[in-house]
Amino acid sequence: MAKVWRVFFLLLRLLAVAATLCAVVIMATSHDSTTVFGITLEAKFQHTPALVFFVVANGIAFIYSLIVLFIPSTSLLSRSIIVFDVILAMLLTAAIAAAGAMAQLGKKGNSHAGWFPICDRVPNFCDHVMGAMICGCVAVITFLLIVLYDIHQVLSPKFP
Amino acid sequence: MADENGKQTETESRPWHQTVTLLLVSLRLAALVATSTAAGLMAFNKETKTVTVAVVGTNPILQSFTAAFQQTPAFVYFVLANAIASLYNLLAMLLRPCLKNRGRQVLVHLLDMVVFALVVTGAAAAASMAELGKNGNKYARWNPICDRFEAFCIRGGVALVAAFIGAVLLLLMNALSVVGLTCKNVTSNNN
Numbered sequence: 001m002a003k004v005w006r007v008f009f010l011l012l013r014l015l016a017v018a019a020t021l022c023a024v025v026i027m028a029t030s031h032d033s034t035t036v037f038g039i040t041l042e043a044k045f046q047h048t049p050a051l052v053f054f055v056v057a058n059g060i061a062f063i064y065s066l067i068v069l070f071i072p073s074t075s076l077l078s079r080s081i082i083v084f085d086v087i088l089a090m091l092l093t094a095a096i097a098a099a100g101a102m103a104q105l106g107k108k109g110n111s112h113a114g115w116f117p118i119c120d121r122v123p124n125f126c127d128h129v130m131g132a133m134i135c136g137c138v139a140v141i142t143f144l145l146i147v148l149y150d151i152h153q154v155l156s157p158k159f160p
Numbered sequence: 161m162a163d164e165n166g167k168q169t170e171t172e173s174r175p176w177h178q179t180v181t182l183l184l185v186s187l188r189l190a191a192l193v194a195t196s197t198a199a200g201l202m203a204f205n206k207e208t209k210t211v212t213v214a215v216v217g218t219n220p221i222l223q224s225f226t227a228a229f230q231q232t233p234a235f236v237y238f239v240l241a242n243a244i245a246s247l248y249n250l251l252a253m254l255l256r257p258c259l260k261n262r263g264r265q266v267l268v269h270l271l272d273m274v275v276f277a278l279v280v281t282g283a284a285a286a287a288s289m290a291e292l293g294k295n296g297n298k299y300a301r302w303n304p305i306c307d308r309f310e311a312f313c314i315r316g317g318v319a320l321v322a323a324f325i326g327a328v329l330l331l332l333m334n335a336l337s338v339v340g341l342t343c344k345n346v347t348s349n350n351n
Contacts, residue, residue, distance in 0.1 A: 047299040050288035083335070090280050090331070097281035098288040101234040105292070106300070112231040113293070115302040147273075155266065155341060 005149075012146050013069055019139035020062035020092075023132050027055050030128030034121050043118065043125040050098040051129070057095035058136060061088050061143070082150040089143040096136045103129055180340045185253070187333040192249040194326030195279060199242035201319035202286075205229045207312040227309040234285040235316070241282030242323055245275045245330070262341075269337050276330040283323040290316055 033042040045051040064084065071077055106126060109117035119126040210224040229235040252259075252268060259268055293313060296304035306313035 042299065044299075047297060049291055053288075086334070090277065093277050094280050094284035097284040101285035101288045102292075104233060105289075110232060112227070113302070113305050115300075118300050144277075151269075151338070154338060 009146075009149055012142055012149070013065060016139060016142045016146065017062060017065040017069065019135050019142055020058045020065060023058040023135035023139055024055055024062060026128055026135060027051060027058075027132035030125050030132065032122040032125035032128075036121070041121065043122040045129070048102050050102040054095045054099040054132070054136065057091050058139065061092055061139065064088055082147075082154060085143065085147050085150050089140070089147050092136065092140045092143055096133065096140055099129070099133055099136065103133060177340070180336060184333060184336055184340060185256075187329055187336065188249050188253055191326050191329040191333060192246050192253065194322050194329060195242045195249065196246035198283075198319045198323035198326060199239050199246060201315055201322065202229050202235060202239050202242070205235075205312055205315045205319065207309045209308065225308075227305065227312040229316075232289055234289040238282040238286035238319075238323065241278040242326070245279045245326065248275050265337075265341065269334070269341060272330070272334050272337060276327065276334055279323060279327045279330060283320060283327055286316070286320055286323070290320055 027045050030045050031043070033040055035041070045055065068081055068084075071081065103126075105115065105117075106129070107117055107119045109115050206226065206228040208224050208226045210222050212220040213223045214221045229239060248271065252272075259265055290313070292302065292304075293316075294304055294306045296302050
């Protein structure tokens with residue numbers, strides 16, 4: 001029974017690695033341009049700080065998840081990993097919240113501020129952002145499950 | 161021998177346990193104040209400006225522009241998240257006598273994490289909107305609005321700072337309650 005939990009936990013960590021990597025790659029390759037009245041309008045993720053934050057946060061989470069895969073689960077270091085797990089889970093939730101706010105604005109615009117939606121003009125960019133956010137959501141859920149497992153380990157240390 | 165050791169461990173951990181409990185209560189109170197300030201400030205954030213758009217003869221035609229928090233879904237979520245967080249903190253403080261059971265304390269800790277995630281996401285979404293309102297996005301032809309609606313931006317900024325302070329306090333509270341739960345683990349083993 002304990003072995004099943006161990007394997008499940010390892011799979012969760014691998015899923016976290018994959019999801020964060022996907023989010024970074026898909027967002028980093030989002031690029032689209034359109035020509036309106038002879039002016040070329042480019043849409044890149046670097047233009048929006050919230051999307052840059054999303055890429056950076058998922059990048060940090062990816063590197064962290066890779067490193068954590070190689071740490072043995074019974075050493076003293078594994079206790080401090082719980083702290084980092086919580087911090088990174090919250091960082092990822094903040095990143096996806098910020099990217100979500102920007103994505104909603106890009107899709108619907110804000111008529112009160114005179115901000116027009118851009119997704120009808122650069123659909124490729126919007127599709128990429130949507131894909132990256134789906135990967136980011138999966139990463140957030142995975143990290144939250146990892147945090148729950150960590151709390152369970154902390155509360156019942158007899159449980160191997 | 162075992163009895164003595166058990167008793168000694170209990171009395172040793174009691175002042176430590178009391179410090180942790182006191183810290184938890186004060187952190188929760190501070191977080192309550194911070195999140196309710198953030199929710200209240202943003203909920204009453206509204207500014208109207210009337211400008212003259214045209215002059216017909218000698219009569220100026222006025223048009224009023226309003227900036228309110230309801231116009232931006234991120235701000236609506238911000239108000240809701242902080243309101244839920246402050247209500248939850250208030251309930252958790254009022255219902256403390258009912259929560260001596262260990263199972264209930266674990267439930268409160270889990271709900272604490274959920275509420276912390278709510279506040280963090282609300283603050284993050286509102287911060288990205290606030291940054292856009294302040295700096296605009298010249299690539300998407302979105303002009304900044306803070307130069308025209310200064311009071312709206314300042315109030316929103318203060319609410320955002322209060323929410324971030326509340327989020328930090330909630331994080332400290334979460335970390336401390338894990339410590340408190342493991343302390344209880346040690347003492348409850350001796351009971």
